Each structure stands twice: as C-alpha cells, then as structure tokens.
Amino acid sequence: MTTHEQQEQQEQNVKLFFSSHLLEWYHGQKRDLPWRRHRNPYYIWISEIMLQQTRVDTVIPYFNRFIERFPTVESLADAPEEEVLKCWEGLGYYSRARNLQHAAQQVKELYGGQVPDDRDAVFGLKGVGPYTAGAILSIAFNRPEPAVDGNVMRVLSRYFLLEDDIAKGPTRVKMERLAAELIPEGEASHFNQALMELGALVCTPKSPRCLLCPVMEHCAARLAGCETSLPVKTKAKPPRPEERLAALVTGSGEHAGRVLIRQRPQSGLLARMWELPHWPAPPAEGGAAGALLPEAAALDRLRRSLRQAGIFARPEGHWTAAEHTFSHIVWTLQVYTCREEDALALPLAAEARAPYAAAAEPPVELFADGSEHPEDGGAVRWINREDMESYAFPNVFLKLLNRYFDEAEQQQ
DNA sequence: AAATCGGGGCG
DNA sequence: CGCCCAGATTT
Structure with missing residues (x-):
C-alpha cells in the first residue's frame, strides 16, 4: 500500500470514528424537546424555522403555543395573518412568520397539506433555504441530506481543523459536502441532530467542554491546541445608532384611557407590526454626536412630526x-x-392651542430631501391594555405599553 | 458579496 | 458590554 493510500485510509478512519461515536453519544445525551416527541414533519418544519438564529430555550414556549393554535398545515394556511404575527410576537425576524404562512398555503395547495419529502419541493417553500431544507428532509424523512448551520460549521471546523471563514458562502457548500459524507447509512435523522446537539451542549463557541466530547481524541483542533480560535469568522459590522423621538399619546374625550398606536408598512423593518409613533431626532446643536437634544427642541420637533402625520x-x-x-x-x-x-374642543379653544395657531407654518423637512416618512399614514388605533391581545408589537413597545398601563393604573 | 431582517443570553 | 446564535431573502 502506498503512503498516499495509507493517508486516505487514516482520514477515512477518522471520519468513521467521528460518525459512530457521535451517534452513540447522541442516543445517551439527546434532550427531550417538544418537536422530538413525534415525527411530525409539520412540527419539525415549524421548529426549524423558529430555531433560525434563535436559541432552543427561547423557542420552546413559542413552539408549544404555535402548534396549539395552528395544529395543522391547513389551520396555519387559513389563519388571519395578524394571528400568526401575534403568535410570533417577541421572537424576532418577523418575515419568518409571514414566509411560513405563505409556505403553509403552498403546501396546502400544491401538496394536499402534506409536507413534501423531495428536495426540489422542500427547497421551493418560502423561507426554506439550504439549512432548513436539509433539516426537514433528514430529520423528518431520514433522507441523507446535510443540514449545515453555524453550529455544524463550528464542530466540523474544529474536528477537521478547517480554517475557512464560515461567514463566506463557499465555506457552507464545502461543509455540506463534508457533512454529507459523514452521514452513516440510514441514520441521517439521528446523525444530523447529533451534530447540532454536540455544538449546542459540548462544542460551544466560547469554552468548549472538550473533556465531555465523544470525539475529542481525534479532534484536530484539540490535538493542535487551537480549538478556541476556531471557527474563523469575519466580524460583523457594528450596528449604526439612530436617535428617535417617540410619542406616547394618551386619548381625550371618547379616547380617554387609551393610547395611540400605529401599524408599520407592509415591508421592511418590523413589517406590519404595531408601535408607538416615532421619528428621527434632529441632531443636537453643537454637533457632539449622541448629545441629548434639549427638551424644548425635542418637544417642538415632536409636535411638528405629529401634526405632519395627521x-x-x-x-x-x-x-x-x-x-x-x-x-x-x-x-x-x-x-x-x-x-x-x-376634537370637539379644538374649534372652541383657539388660544389654548397656541402652538398650533401658526397653521401656515411650513412642514418640517424630516428627511433631507423633504420627503415624508414611510411610516406616516399607516393605520392608527386607540387601545387600552386589553386590546393589546389583538395587536403584535416588537418587544420594546410591548414593554413600554405595559409599563405605561401599569403606571396609569396605580395613579387611580 | 453585502446588506437586511430581532432578540436574548452569557462570560 | 461585546459576542454569538438551529439563516433566508433581497440587492
């Protein structure tokens, strides 16, 4: 046998060792998760969408509520979109919820309500990309497809000491080829879950628990002592800061005891979610970025923004x-x-609304180009605490509204 | 290839 | 407080 052939034989052994030991470990260590209690492709699918960029512990209560409210593909397909969004409230990346419902309608109409089990059909579902397609096909149908997420890339980059940047596209493709090779015959479902379970419980990003790892003895990164410097990943650009002025408008007359909320546009950030109205704060005088706007200036700007929004x-x-x-x-x-x-008092109390008397005051240019805000003109509602059940809010507004209603209650 | 899309948990 | 996470879609 040539040296080259011996080397290939050794690599093959390292792969077989990895797969068999990982699978064995999984059978003893796997967590009891709600979507693992049945092999229902719909449950697997919902869980995989929820788990995108989201931790297991966060997902569990959302998953349980979701399948209680939408137990079948058809019930999800036929639900009002607001109910689906409300069920997703606080989970983030809300396009996932809207894409999921769209995909449920695809499954209902194209596949008779049965989640499809072939590659092209699963890939064709809205919101299902390479990872999720592989996860559904393997976990629900035991098809030998790779399911490569950040977790799997971390495990593979360490075990095989791969220094490719996992933020780059071609790296995922390379990892998928490798992951597919590793799937033991007939064990795609358990093996893919084992890979992710190892990343979640043992081969963690910061301080991996190598001493508990079932494949430590052949882990190349561990043997080289560089496990904590893998995977290689280019850093994300830091988020840009935006100062905004928000209005908590309390109602008068027929709106007494209620607060004004508005709905965001159909697309973009937090699409179709409800919020307190808010607009960019003008830069503070004096230039210092992040300097607090004087209250008088903020009140004036807010007054004009409110009026411009009607x-x-x-x-x-x-x-x-x-x-x-x-x-x-x-x-x-x-x-x-x-x-x-x-509204009734307005015509009668002209003096009392002095700031509004200057009806000829030109509209404030909220954008540099003078255009109006896309958020202005969305639907508006006056709500009390009980009404919050009917509208989906991003977390920051959920907290603000609850705090406001708490304080309003205590003052009575 | 880069930007857009949330939110929370943890060392 | 920086870093990361069971990603997909749009540009």
Whole structure:
C-alpha cells in the first residue's frame, strides 16, 4: 500500500470514528424537546424555522403555543395573518412568520397539506433555504441530506481543523459536502441532530467542554491546541445608532384611557407590526454626536412630526428612554408623553392651542430631501391594555405599553 | 458579496 | 458590554 493510500485510509478512519461515536453519544445525551416527541414533519418544519438564529430555550414556549393554535398545515394556511404575527410576537425576524404562512398555503395547495419529502419541493417553500431544507428532509424523512448551520460549521471546523471563514458562502457548500459524507447509512435523522446537539451542549463557541466530547481524541483542533480560535469568522459590522423621538399619546374625550398606536408598512423593518409613533431626532446643536437634544427642541420637533402625520396631539414632557437593538441598527427612543387634542374642543379653544395657531407654518423637512416618512399614514388605533391581545408589537413597545398601563393604573 | 431582517443570553 | 446564535431573502 502506498503512503498516499495509507493517508486516505487514516482520514477515512477518522471520519468513521467521528460518525459512530457521535451517534452513540447522541442516543445517551439527546434532550427531550417538544418537536422530538413525534415525527411530525409539520412540527419539525415549524421548529426549524423558529430555531433560525434563535436559541432552543427561547423557542420552546413559542413552539408549544404555535402548534396549539395552528395544529395543522391547513389551520396555519387559513389563519388571519395578524394571528400568526401575534403568535410570533417577541421572537424576532418577523418575515419568518409571514414566509411560513405563505409556505403553509403552498403546501396546502400544491401538496394536499402534506409536507413534501423531495428536495426540489422542500427547497421551493418560502423561507426554506439550504439549512432548513436539509433539516426537514433528514430529520423528518431520514433522507441523507446535510443540514449545515453555524453550529455544524463550528464542530466540523474544529474536528477537521478547517480554517475557512464560515461567514463566506463557499465555506457552507464545502461543509455540506463534508457533512454529507459523514452521514452513516440510514441514520441521517439521528446523525444530523447529533451534530447540532454536540455544538449546542459540548462544542460551544466560547469554552468548549472538550473533556465531555465523544470525539475529542481525534479532534484536530484539540490535538493542535487551537480549538478556541476556531471557527474563523469575519466580524460583523457594528450596528449604526439612530436617535428617535417617540410619542406616547394618551386619548381625550371618547379616547380617554387609551393610547395611540400605529401599524408599520407592509415591508421592511418590523413589517406590519404595531408601535408607538416615532421619528428621527434632529441632531443636537453643537454637533457632539449622541448629545441629548434639549427638551424644548425635542418637544417642538415632536409636535411638528405629529401634526405632519395627521395626529392631533400636544407633547407634554419626557417620560422615559428605551433601546432597541437590531443586527444593523440601534434605536435609542426618547419617549415623550403627549395629550390628544380633543376634537370637539379644538374649534372652541383657539388660544389654548397656541402652538398650533401658526397653521401656515411650513412642514418640517424630516428627511433631507423633504420627503415624508414611510411610516406616516399607516393605520392608527386607540387601545387600552386589553386590546393589546389583538395587536403584535416588537418587544420594546410591548414593554413600554405595559409599563405605561401599569403606571396609569396605580395613579387611580 | 453585502446588506437586511430581532432578540436574548452569557462570560 | 461585546459576542454569538438551529439563516433566508433581497440587492
């Protein structure tokens, strides 16, 4: 046997060792997760969409609620979109929920409500990419397809000491070829789950528990002592900060005891979610970035923004500040309480609304080009605490609204 | 290839 | 407080 052939034989042994020991370990260590209690392709699919960029512990309660409310593909396909979004409230990446419902309609109409088990059909579902397709095909149908997520790339890059940048596209393709080779005959479902389970429980990003690892003795990174410097991944660009002025408008007259919310546009950030109205804060005088806008200037800007959006309310004072972090933006919301101008009183109290008397005041240019805000003109509602059940809010507004209603209650 | 899309947990 | 996570879609 040539040296080259011996080397190949050794590589093959290392792969066989990995697969067999990992599979063995999984059978003893796998967690009891709600979507593992049945082999229902619909459950597997829902869980995999929820698990995109989201931790298991976060997903569990959402998954249980979701399948209780939408037990079948058809019930999801036929549900009002607002109910699906409400079920997703707080989980983030809300396009996942809208894509999922769209895909449920695809499954209902094209496949008679049965989740398809062939590659092209699964890939064709909205919101299902390379990872999720592989996960559904392997976990639900035991098809020998790779399911490579960040977790799997971390495990493979360490065990095989691969220094490819996992943030790059071609790396995932390379990892998929490798992962496919490793699947033991007839064991795609268990093996792919084992790979992810190892990444979640043992081969963790920061301090991997190598001493508990079933494949430590042939882990190339461990043997080289470089396991904590893998995988190689280019750092993400830091999110840009955005200062915004938000209005907590309390109702008068027929709206007494209620708060004004509005719905975001059909597409883009937080699409179709509900929120307190808010607009970019003008830069503070004096230039220093991040400097707090003087209250008077903030009140004036908010007053003009409200009027331009067709909301008749008077800003009264600063209430609180809140932060909301996205992957690419950080909002700092300065929240001001505002009082609705009573529609009936308006014509009678011209003097009392002095700031509004200058009807000829030109509209403030909220954007440099003078265009209006895409958020302005969305649907508006006056709600009390009970009404919050009917609208889906991003977490930051959920917390603000709950806190407001708590405080309003205590003052009575 | 790069940007857009949330939110939380952890060392 | 920086870093990361069971990614897909759009540009």
